[in-house]
Amino acid sequence: MVRVEPVPATRSIRDAYVILSDRSGKLTMTMSAIQESELHRLQTGPTHRFSDWPNLTVPKVAAGVYTIWDGSRFIYVGMAGRGMTTAEVDAPDEPVKAKGLRSRLNSHAGGRRSGDQFCVYVCDRFVVPELTSDDQNRLAAGTLLLDILTRDYIRSRLSYRFLPTSDGRQALTMEREIQRGALPAGKPFLNPL
Numbered sequence: 001m002v003r004v005e006p007v008p009a010t011r012s013i014r015d016a017y018v019i020l021s022d023r024s025g026k027l028t029m030t031m032s033a034i035q036e037s038e039l040h041r042l043q044t045g046p047t048h049r050f051s052d053w054p055n056l057t058v059p060k061v062a063a064g065v066y067t068i069w070d071g072s073r074f075i076y077v078g079m080a081g082r083g084m085t086t087a088e089v090d091a092p093d094e095p096v097k098a099k100g101l102r103s104r105l106n107s108h109a110g111g112r113r114s115g116d117q118f119c120v121y122v123c124d125r126f127v128v129p130e131l132t133s134d135d136q137n138r139l140a141a142g143t144l145l146l147d148i149l150t151r152d153y154i155r156s157r158l159s160y161r162f163l164p165t166s167d168g169r170q171a172l173t174m175e176r177e178i179q180r181g182a183l184p185a186g187k188p189f190l191n192p193l
Helices: 033-039 101-110 117-130 133-141 146-157 168-179
Strands: 002-004 017-021 027-031 061-070 073-080 158-165
Touching: 033 168, 061 101, 061 168, 073 101, 073 117, 073 168, 101 117, 101 146, 101 158, 117 146, 146 158, 158 168
Parallel strands: none
Antiparallel strands: 002 017, 017 027, 061 073, 061 158
């Protein structure tokens, strides 16, 4: 059974999505053609360099999906605001603390591996393989930190594109579709499904 959720007049047309129901009655959300066209902005839209962080064009409070690039190489897709609802995203009173996209991209820009899977991937796949024996000795002595090397790598080489969504559920669905290869660039290098 396919059911299309109506788009309230207060929401944009991109917020439409399709709900699929299997025999057990379990509902799953898939992207509409509208969302698929929005997805392509994550490959062809404006590029923002991590070296220019912070980026005030990233909404302070927003669920969303983002792609990360090393030049033209698509390396990662992520989402932010998993538990955010439309009401939280549309709340007129902006809290002091960033939530969702800005917070997640800020964490990535910082390079700290603790609690940030993207930074762990960057460190493991790009930073560690390039370590010299001198670097390893400095790490062992505590005069060089992997978090600093990871941050420097991210800020010197990587860029991102982002797309705010109406809620966390929509962001998660879009992230999963991109991990499966929904972009012309194919699957992300670091976290494909």
